[in-house]
Amino acid sequence: MKKNILITGGAGFIGSHVVRLFVNKYSDYNIVNLDKLTYAGNLANLKDIEDKPNYTFVKADIADLDEMRRIIREHAITGIIHLAAESHVDRSIKDPFTFARTNVMGTLALLQAAKEYWESLPEKYEGKLFYHISTDEVYGALELTNPEGVESPFTTTASSTEHHLAFGTDFFLETTKYNPHSPYSASKASSDHFVRAYHDTYGMPTIVTNCSNNYGPYQFPEKLIPLFINNIRNRKALPVYGKGENVRDWLFVEDHARAIDLIFHRGKVADTYNIGGFNEWKNIDLIKVIIKTVDRLLGNPEGCSDELITYVTDRAGHDLRYAIDSRKLQKELGWEPSLQFEEGIEKTVRWYLDNQEWMDNITSGDYEKYYDDMYKNR
Ligand code: NAD
Ligand code: TYD
Numbered sequence: 001m002k003k004n005i006l007i008t009g010g011a012g013f014i015g016s017h018v019v020r021l022f023v024n025k026y027s028d029y030n031i032v033n034l035d036k037l038t039y040a041g042n043l044a045n046l047k048d049i050e051d052k053p054n055y056t057f058v059k060a061d062i063a064d065l066d067e068m069r070r071i072i073r074e075h076a077i078t079g080i081i082h083l084a085a086e087s088h089v090d091r092s093i094k095d096p097f098t099f100a101r102t103n104v105m106g107t108l109a110l111l112q113a114a115k116e117y118w119e120s121l122p123e124k125y126e127g128k129l130f131y132h133i134s135t136d137e138v139y140g141a142l143e144l145t146n147p148e149g150v151e152s153p154f155t156t157t158a159s160s161t162e163h164h165l166a167f168g169t170d171f172f173l174e175t176t177k178y179n180p181h182s183p184y185s186a187s188k189a190s191s192d193h194f195v196r197a198y199h200d201t202y203g204m205p206t207i208v209t210n211c212s213n214n215y216g217p218y219q220f221p222e223k224l225i226p227l228f229i230n231n232i233r234n235r236k237a238l239p240v241y242g243k244g245e246n247v248r249d250w251l252f253v254e255d256h257a258r259a260i261d262l263i264f265h266r267g268k269v270a271d272t273y274n275i276g277g278f279n280e281w282k283n284i285d286l287i288k289v290i291i292k293t294v295d296r297l298l299g300n301p302e303g304c305s306d307e308l309i310t311y312v313t314d315r316a317g318h319d320l321r322y323a324i325d326s327r328k329l330q331k332e333l334g335w336e337p338s339l340q341f342e343e344g345i346e347k348t349v350r351w352y353l354d355n356q357e358w359m360d361n362i363t364s365g366d367y368e369k370y371y372d373d374m375y376k377n378r
Contacts (some may be wrong), residue, residue: 006077008080012045023055024049029054039366064109111198143168149166158251158340207269215250229349230359235305246283280323293349
């Protein structure tokens, strides 16, 4: 059967990598990218594939139920990969309602529209899939029991041998109880529950995956890594929240996209998979790697950007540590990250420095004002 795949949020960071992968790899699929083009959506992320015959872009809001009904029917959608969301924790602290509207009501509208269309077909749910992309942040925060870091008990290709650290003894498993703290993670947790409810109540074939922090090209520069690369280039302060001791588990975005491809095609319906590379970094250590890499690639004297580090008021409710246990995905579907972190960071820094026009377009105008407002009181 020819597959008509709806990818929501395809003009955003991760979505654009998923759209590119599917459009290039599956010439016999029709890929429909549905995106509202909020501040985070940017069609320049997809310039290289926009003219491909198997690609269509539709501008729409996932919270508009009638539009979702129309689009799903018009394109005879058989599979949905749902990434559209409000995604930045700091924005969710300032404006939680937008997060509830898009992440909760938007996901619900998409589920309902898919349900109505698929149930109207003679074969109903056969050959259909609603695949929901979520985050590890729904699990809450882990303890930081090894503040200096100890050798990780798990093998991985993502983390280099010099930095193979675990900052605590526990990890998020697929069975870990949900315990979200920020309005962002609370809204994602709620959307995950709705997706599972549509499976359990109506029999819709669904899958949910929860991934750790992504990094790589095309990420909006309000998130740590692209923000700091851009600030170093422009000799602006690097705002480190609190003491810089929070821990995040970083995965190269193309490895996440590959996992999504694998799970979309071979994942078990009604199941959940955690995606991560066992690659924990304390923020301040990661920031030092970024500074070193940017300075080297710009030809700056080593250490000249250390003075830009500026400790600022901590994020409210700042989760201490995220660390994903992705052994289920590795064991059941054979997924492995392809890149070591140092390679991934080098690739990422090079990309942002080589694509200054992309960055300058995004950071001019409204964003500049948002950024100044966000940071002036910290
Ligand atoms: P992003 O903010 O870069 O992109 C989100 C996209 O969704 C944008 O293109 C935006 O225009 C679109 N969008 C927002 N509201 C919409 C609406 N109402 N209707 C239609 N489109 C809308 O986000 P991202 O970092 O690419 O994250 C994508 C997904 O992956 C999200 O669901 C996020 O929760 C999840 N996720 C992200 C990370 C990460 O580290 N970035 C990690 C795990 C999971
Ligand atoms: P971020 O990229 O916003 O991702 P998330 O909050 O989803 O993990 O932040 C990554 C980490 O970096 C997080 O611990 C907050 C911290 N951080 C800073 O210290 N300064 C900043 O300017 C930003 C954006 C984040």
